[in-house]
Amino acid sequence: MNRDQKFFDMYSLVIGILALFALAIYVGVSKLSDLTQGVYTTDTAEYQAAIQERIRPLGQVYLPGEESQADKLTVQEAAQAEPVATTLSGPQVYNQACLMCHGSGIGGAPMLANTESWAPRIAQGKDTLYQHALEGFTGQAGYMPPKGARMDLSDDEVRAAVDYMAEQAGR
Ligand code: HEC
Known part of the structure; x- marks a missing residue:
């Protein structure tokens, strides 16, 4: 009987310590995440936009007739000098x-x-x-x-x- 009581006391103590430990970890981690992850509140528009930007496809396919969003190519022509009739010496x-x-x-x-x-x-x-x-x-x-x-x-x-x-x- 005495031994059982001792075991029970010991057992409760260990369980208690573990529970405290778990609680400490939980509190510590949530504090830590508040400190470091606070900016990433996932339901803000900025966050969603950042995600969309990161997972944006590299290229897009445009079928004929569709308007391309790519910058229109601008062709710049160099001014050409008028051909001059030169006389050789x-x-x-x-x-x-x-x-x-x-x-x-x-x-x-x-x-x-x-x-x-x-x-x-x-x-x-x-x-x-x-x-x-x-x-x-x-x-x-x-x-x-x-x-x-x-x-x-x-x-x-x-x-x-x-x-x-x-x-x-x-x-
Ligand atoms: C494919 C070869 C050739 C080329 C290229 C050439 N010549 Fe000649 N030229 C000759 C020959 C051969 C004679 C001599 C003809 C003869 O007297 O029988 C000659 C003769 C002349 C004569 C003398 C004509 C006369 O009445 O005696 C003049 C002037 C002349 N060439 C000017 C020129 C000029 C200017 C050029 C360049 C624009 C030129 N040649 C390019 C072959 C050439």
């Missing part, structure tokens, strides 16, 4: 269109600055040189294509190149 034309033959003497072309082969040609007069350069010319040395086969060149540009070549030949 004599040396420029020479380098682009005449050098490949007159720079090396290919096919009998009188070489630039070769006074000897240019002298008799220049003696024909500028007009003949211009005409031969513009319209093409087949002489004893070979074939000179019209405008050096650069039909995109203007007559004045070709004449400027002829002037340049005559100049280089010392005339």
